[in-house]
Amino acid sequence: MxxxxxxxxxxxxxxxxxxxxxxxxxxxxxxxxxxxxxxxxxxxxxxxxxxxxxxxxxxxxxxxxxxxxxxxxxxxxxxxxxxxxxxxxxxxxxxxxxxxxxxxxxxxxxxxxxxxxxxxxxxxxxxxxxFPAENAGTVKALATEKDLENYCHLMGGAPGIFWSRLIASTVKIGLPEQDFCQLGRNIGDALQIVNILRDLPRDLRIGRCYFPITELSAAGLAPADLLNEENAPRFEPIKRKWILWAIEKLASAHAYMQTLPLTQVRHRAAVAWPVLWTADTLYKVFLENNLLDPAHKVKISRQIIYATMLFTPLIIGTNAGFSACLQCKLNKFPSDKKGL
The missing domain is CATH 1.10.600.10 (Farnesyl Diphosphate Synthase)
Structure with missing residues (x-):
């Protein structure tokens, strides 16, 4: 082993x-x-x-x-x-x-x-x-929007910084390391909020609601209300707000890839794949009209994963190629922010 x-x-x-x-x-x-x-x-x-x-x-x-x-x-x-x-x-x-x-x-x-x-x-x-113990039978939410952002920084952003430091230790990047790591943190934040969105039904059933009580209250919801699938329409504006947050964070990948030399094929592929798969997953979350239903598992198919890998030379061969691919995925979302 x-x-x-x-x-x-x-x-x-x-x-x-x-x-x-x-x-x-x-x-x-x-x-x-x-x-x-x-x-x-x-x-x-x-x-x-x-x-x-x-x-x-x-x-x-x-x-x-x-x-x-x-x-x-x-x-x-x-x-x-x-x-x-x-x-x-x-x-x-x-x-x-x-x-x-x-x-x-x-x-x-x-x-x-x-x-x-x-x-x-x-x-x-x-x-x-x-949060309460998993078998407590209650659901508790984070207090504020800042609490959720901080949680994403810890669970996603910190790994993004780690990843960026690893790259910077072996590759000559086109940015100061601090700026490069900030871009990496943004990407990590996006990956984490996507995980939180798609895992919402499972987390609720162990008493955890990462979406802040301030936003839930404004929508007329208590954390336990999200256990009821009929409340999905009232949760939808909260879902879409954090999808927009993820899109804005994920857009940092454009600049991130531009700092990686085209000759660093391995590094570029290892960055491009999770970014593109996250964009695909986020769009599936956007299309899901009942994210509260535990029977609806948001997951991209193996075909999408393997297609991304198959077209890797075209995607990472130029900065324009990657940016066009990522932007094509992000353009699937409504261009009007009110649509989100």
């Missing part, structure tokens, strides 16, 4: 993007993703009460930086057997393998990996301290 096999088994789309990367960056990207995914499994495990999960999440980044053998083994014992997915269960049992992979990274990659793990764990602490 190695990190690439674990990545392939836990996230097919991320594995495809990682496989396109040069080896030094690929290993760091895969290791960071698996460590963050492991933290997500800790935060969500039904085997432990929320306070015990919070205990582990609070200590998790330091455990990565300074593993002492006893704590990782204790963590594996406590959460193994918590997933019905055999592949995720393999990840849970292979925490020591992920820690060993982290130790093989160079100093800069370790620092970037620890930073993204800390930020993601901050987001998970919000989950564990803001």
């Amino acid at each position: 190695d990190t690439q096999t674990l990545l392939k088994q836990t996230s097919r789309s991320l594995y495809l993007s990682a496989r396109a990367l040069p080896h030094p960056v690929r290993d760091a990207f895969s290791t960071a993703y698996l460590l963050c995914r492991y933290a997500d499994s800790i935060a969500d495990t039904a085997l432990l009460p929320p306070e015990r999960r919070l205990y582990w999440i609070t200590r998790y980044p330091d455990m990565i930086a300074h593993p002492d053998g006893a704590q990782p083994e204790q963590l594996v014992r406590e959460i193994s057997g918590s997933s019905a997915n055999p592949y995720e269960e393999k990840l849970l049992q292979n925490f020591p393998l992920c820690l060993e992979a982290f130790q093989r990274l160079n100093a800069a990659q370790q620092a970037a990996t620890l930073e993204v793990a800390r930020r993601v764990c901050e987001g998970m602490q919000i989950d564990l301290t803001t």
Whole structure:
């Protein structure tokens, strides 16, 4: 078992993007993703009460930086057997393998990996301290729009910054690194809000509503009202507001790709694929007229994924090609912002 096999088994789309990367960056990207995914499994495990999960999440980044053998083994014992997915269960049992992979990274990659793990764990602490236990039978929402934006910065934007730092460490980019990372954060924010939108029915059923109470109240809704599919029309303006937010964030990918040299084919492909797949997913969310229905799973088809990969040379061969492809997808949305 190695990190690439674990990545392939836990996230097919991320594995495809990682496989396109040069080896030094690929290993760091895969290791960071698996460590963050492991933290997500800790935060969500039904085997432990929320306070015990919070205990582990609070200590998790330091455990990565300074593993002492006893704590990782204790963590594996406590959460193994918590997933019905055999592949995720393999990840849970292979925490020591992920820690060993982290130790093989160079100093800069370790620092970037620890930073993204800390930020993601901050987001998970919000989950564990803001929302009720999964079996409490109640639904709670974030308080304000700023709370949701901050959550997206932690769970999506921070990985976007991490990704950008990895690229900047191996590629001569056409922007100051700080500006490049800001673009990366915007893209990560977009990926995260799309995940929140499409996972809304599932999150509601474990007591979590990421859409702020201020917006729900303005629409005459309480968080628990979103469990009723008949309230989808009243939720629609909130949905469309955050779709617009995602579109504006995702548009940063135009400038992001222009900073990557055309000769860096692997990096360009690994950036282009998730951006384009996110745009496709966002449009499916837009078309879904009852996002509250748990039976309606918003997911792009394998055909879309493989078609994107098939046309990769045309998409990434020029900056104009990528921008035209992304803009074509974004142009499917109403041009009038009131339509959103």
